[in-house]
Amino acid sequence: MSSITVFSAKKIITMNPARPHATHVAVREGKVIATGTIEEIKGWGDFTLDGSFADKVIMPGFIEGHSHLMAGVIWNYCYTGYQDRIDPDGKPWPGVKTLDDVQARLKEAEAKLGPDEPLVAWGFDPIFLMDRRLDKNDLDMVSATRPIVVIHSNFHLMTANSTALRLANYVGDMDIDGIAIGPDGTPSGELQEMAAMFPIMRRLGISLRDLGKKKQSIVDFGKVCNRVGVTTATDLINDLPDEDVTEMTNVTNNDDYPIRLMSLLNALSQPADETRDRALELRGKSTEKLRLGSVKIVTDGSIQGFTARLRWPFHYNGAPNGIWNIAPEQLNSLVATLHEAGIQMHIHTNGDEAIEAALDALEQAKAKQNRPDLLHVLQHCQMADRAQFRKMSRLGVAANLFSNHIYYFGDKHYELTIGPDRALRMDACQSAIDYGVTFTIHSDAPVTPMAPLFTAWCAVNRLTESGRRLGEYERITVAEALEAITLGAAATLQMDHEVGSIEVGKWADFAVLEDDPETIGAENLKDVRVWGTVLAGKTHKIP
Amino acid sequence: MKTREKPLPMTVLSGFLGAGKTTLVNHLLRHAGGRKIMVLVNDFGELPIDEDLIASREGDILTLANGCACCSMGGDLFEAFSTALDFTPPPDHLLIEASGVAEPKRIANFARAEPDLVLNGIVTVVDALNFEEIRADRRLAEILETQIHTAHLLLINKCDLIDMSEIERLATKIRDINTAAPILNITNGVVAADIFFGMDMQMNSNEAADMHNHGHSHESDFSRWSFETHAPIDRSVLREILEALPPTVLRFKGIFKGGDEAGLWIVHKVGPYVDFAALPTAREFSGKTGFVAIGLSNSNLAEIMDEAFGSLR
Numbered sequence: 001m002s003s004i005t006v007f008s009a010k011k012i013i014t015m016n017p018a019r020p021h022a023t024h025v026a027v028r029e030g031k032v033i034a035t036g037t038i039e040e041i042k043g044w045g046d047f048t049l050d051g052s053f054a055d056k057v058i059m060p061g062f063i064e065g066h067s068h069l070m071a072g073v074i075w076n077y078c079y080t081g082y083q084d085r086i087d088p089d090g091k092p093w094p095g096v097k098t099l100d101d102v103q104a105r106l107k108e109a110e111a112k113l114g115p116d117e118p119l120v121a122w123g124f125d126p127i128f129l130m131d132r133r134l135d136k137n138d139l140d141m142v143s144a145t146r147p148i149v150v151i152h153s154n155f156h157l158m159t160a161n162s163t164a165l166r167l168a169n170y171v172g173d174m175d176i177d178g179i180a181i182g183p184d185g186t187p188s189g190e191l192q193e194m195a196a197m198f199p200i201m202r203r204l205g206i207s208l209r210d211l212g213k214k215k216q217s218i219v220d221f222g223k224v225c226n227r228v229g230v231t232t233a234t235d236l237i238n239d240l241p242d243e244d245v246t247e248m249t250n251v252t253n254n255d256d257y258p259i260r261l262m263s264l265l266n267a268l269s270q271p272a273d274e275t276r277d278r279a280l281e282l283r284g285k286s287t288e289k290l291r292l293g294s295v296k297i298v299t300d301g302s303i304q305g306f307t308a309r310l311r312w313p314f315h316y317n318g319a320p321n322g323i324w325n326i327a328p329e330q331l332n333s334l335v336a337t338l339h340e341a342g343i344q345m346h347i348h349t350n351g352d353e354a355i356e357a358a359l360d361a362l363e364q365a366k367a368k369q370n371r372p373d374l375l376h377v378l379q380h381c382q383m384a385d386r387a388q389f390r391k392m393s394r395l396g397v398a399a400n401l402f403s404n405h406i407y408y409f410g411d412k413h414y415e416l417t418i419g420p421d422r423a424l425r426m427d428a429c430q431s432a433i434d435y436g437v438t439f440t441i442h443s444d445a446p447v448t449p450m451a452p453l454f455t456a457w458c459a460v461n462r463l464t465e466s467g468r469r470l471g472e473y474e475r476i477t478v479a480e481a482l483e484a485i486t487l488g489a490a491a492t493l494q495m496d497h498e499v500g501s502i503e504v505g506k507w508a509d510f511a512v513l514e515d516d517p518e519t520i521g522a523e524n525l526k527d528v529r530v531w532g533t534v535l536a537g538k539t540h541k542i543p
Numbered sequence: 544m545k546t547r548e549k550p551l552p553m554t555v556l557s558g559f560l561g562a563g564k565t566t567l568v569n570h571l572l573r574h575a576g577g578r579k580i581m582v583l584v585n586d587f588g589e590l591p592i593d594e595d596l597i598a599s600r601e602g603d604i605l606t607l608a609n610g611c612a613c614c615s616m617g618g619d620l621f622e623a624f625s626t627a628l629d630f631t632p633p634p635d636h637l638l639i640e641a642s643g644v645a646e647p648k649r650i651a652n653f654a655r656a657e658p659d660l661v662l663n664g665i666v667t668v669v670d671a672l673n674f675e676e677i678r679a680d681r682r683l684a685e686i687l688e689t690q691i692h693t694a695h696l697l698l699i700n701k702c703d704l705i706d707m708s709e710i711e712r713l714a715t716k717i718r719d720i721n722t723a724a725p726i727l728n729i730t731n732g733v734v735a736a737d738i739f740f741g742m743d744m745q746m747n748s749n750e751a752a753d754m755h756n757h758g759h760s761h762e763s764d765f766s767r768w769s770f771e772t773h774a775p776i777d778r779s780v781l782r783e784i785l786e787a788l789p790p791t792v793l794r795f796k797g798i799f800k801g802g803d804e805a806g807l808w809i810v811h812k813v814g815p816y817v818d819f820a821a822l823p824t825a826r827e828f829s830g831k832t833g834f835v836a837i838g839l840s841n842s843n844l845a846e847i848m849d850e851a852f853g854s855l856r
């Protein structure tokens with residue numbers, strides 16, 4: 001019989017209501033064999049006591065239910081965001097607060113490049129540098145010869161210097177949507193949306209997709225997760241060709257790889273029956289650390305990009321309604337095909353009209369054949385009203401709410417995109433609880449930084465960047481938020497029998513914390529320090 | 544990345560689900576007339592190419608016996624445009640079959656911004672049978688109208704399935720949404736390749752020969768017009784003339800000497816969309832300069848064009 005290791009801790013928060021707290025957890029074969037006191041545990045036989053967490057707090061490893069592999073490898077580019085961030089290797093990057101800071105950061109990065117390399121930066125957010133827009137002249141001062149592009153934090157905009165603009169022949173006013181024109185009548189350097197960005201990215205060889213396919217991207221993603229206590233994370237959309245699956249399998253199988261990775265097949269990359277067949281095939285390739293077989297369907301766009309599909313009365317500022325990536329009629333038939341085959345669907349829906357279309361499709365499929373074995377999930381689900389939560393409850397559909405939006409974009413939603421009424425009820429965790437809807441909360445990293453305790457802080461406090469309280473009613477308690485980032489997330493991944501709580505028979509996947517999230521105070525939840533994680537009994541200290 | 548000698552013309556084919564885009568694409572591929580057409584399908588259905596046209600399949604790319612090719616965009620426009628621009632052998636024409644819910648202008652913008660592409664127009668197919676039904680669906684009305692509003696050429700398909708009076712009523716409603724684009728009534732997705740892709744007038748002497756005669760060739764429903772001139776012309780003057788042409792003039796193309804600017808210019812017009820570009824100077828142009836147009840045969844094309852260009856004669 002293999003040996004038992006017992007970890008002692010200042011406190012173990014188990015998320016198992018029958019035994020919510022413990023001082024010790026015993027692990028055998030990578031799984032929890034017991035929790036409780038030493039007296040209770042020793043009945044299982046000989047053990048080795050590991051006291052390294054004696055002054056720490058252990059929780060179930062956090063689970064990020066909506067993120068992307070890109071969150072790690074994007075750090076290959078120079079960070080120019082407003083917020084302080086830490087890269088996957090632990091290097092702190094102070095936020096850039098002024099245009100002078102941006103230039104200084106870029107000059108520093110420029111000095112390290114070879115003669116023919118372009119300078120690429122990411123994370124820039126003009127919302128926070130309000131005095132004026134970043135333009136080509138600012139970047140020309142960094143270099144007049146080397147192409148420079150600064151990708152904005154939403155990935156839908158970039159600013160290029162004159163050298164980069166010339167590559168695509170952007171020298172005069174061509175009256176093209178997305179190529180902003182400056183006061184002198186020539187392109188200002190700001191490029192909006194992929195059509196305008198493509199010619200420059202193509203000529204500089206910048207492909208975010210290729211970047212995400214590299215082995216380093218999987219490795220770096222693991223580091224990002226480890227730093228914030230995450231032991232299971234999702235790569236929420238991927239075309240998953242065989243060669244990428246092989247690479248993911250090899251990397252995740254390594255004992256040093258600190259997370260279980262769930263990667264979702266893009267259901268809009270091939271016809272419905274091919275998606276079905278491929279998802280079933282991928283399911284068979286799952287391992288203990290790589291989970292495959294679920295699919296992602298993207299229905300609408302984003303609220304901040306004015307591309308979400310809204311119901312009446314539409315956008316607060318009068319902007320036109322957003323876009324469909326799939327027609328509601330096609331969605332009905334795709335959902336029916338996948339549901340019937342027993343494939344779990346994660347459906348991207350930001351606007352309330354997209355949520356309505358997804359729920360209608362699920363309702364039709366379920367009315368035909370219920371399949372209670374499947375839990376489908378509405379991803380983002382930001383604008384759902386209470387009637388829609390009641391419908392989710394009736395249909396047995398889960399929600400993954402984008403709580404980080406409250407902080408990062410809440411002011412914009414209140415003032416500009418959807419207006420006060422709907423902003424105050426967005427990402428409605430309390431409504432999910434009221435109607436018994438299984439739910440979790442997420443970061444969508446790298447769109448916003450991955451850090452489940454920060455996401456929990458957002459759901460508990462609902463404070464925007466400017467300090468506005470975005471809806472008192474939808475705040476939830478610390479205990480509810482902690483459950484959302486562990487068991488709630490596990491349930492949305494249909495993994496709650498394996499992970500999400502510290503109880504007998506589940507994987508010994510832990511987040512190891514320096515502070516106690518139950519006592520630090522709701523307003524300080526985001527400041528809880530993470531020591532590292534444990535995955536299947538093996539410790540992964542943050543390097 | 545490959546560099547091209549001259550930009551690749553790109554046409555966006557838009558239209559709601561079931562409007563007949565796929566039938567139209569297959570018709571065009573059957574009547575490619577020597578053009579190497581590359582079709583990019585921006586949807587997640589089966590690649591909609593008739594089996595008998597397909598010569599081989601490699602991964603996501605179908606190759607046709609006549610040199611055309613077809614591949615799925617897989618939801619990633621960036622990747623798809625890179626593939627098309629780097630494709631060997633280089634295609635003569637890029638045809639994007641937009642998804643039923645796509646905003647064609649967003650896709651067309653790629654061709655306007657990318658120096659290696661040139662926009663040859665947005666063509667929207669309208670389903671004569673279910674236009675009203677889709678327009679009544681509040682979730683879809685906006686995109687249907689956007690597809691019509693941003694089109695440079697509108698095709699009402701399935702005209703054999705409804706009465707002429709109904710077609711006229713439908714055309715009036717469409718005209719309210721788009722006041723400038725030509726509207727053609729078609730059946731079974733049949734439209735002449737010259738209308739869809741524009742006339743072949745490549746930049747060398749051999750192919751310029753087909754505009755040699757100043758005359759009108761009548762073929763079923765369409766008339767052609769051409770006009771040879773060596774006189775220098777100001778772009779602004781030409782633009783004014785072109786913008787005043789009625790929607791019965793379907794397509795217009797030409798090569799001319801610039802007025803105050805040195806060098807040769809190429810111009811094309813489809814519906815309300817006019818595009819000028821400097822002719823690449825890498826090669827000597829030895830062909831004839833002048834203009835060609837194609838229009839509805841019942842519209843007195845020759846009179847309209849001769850009058851419009853009277854001042855330049």
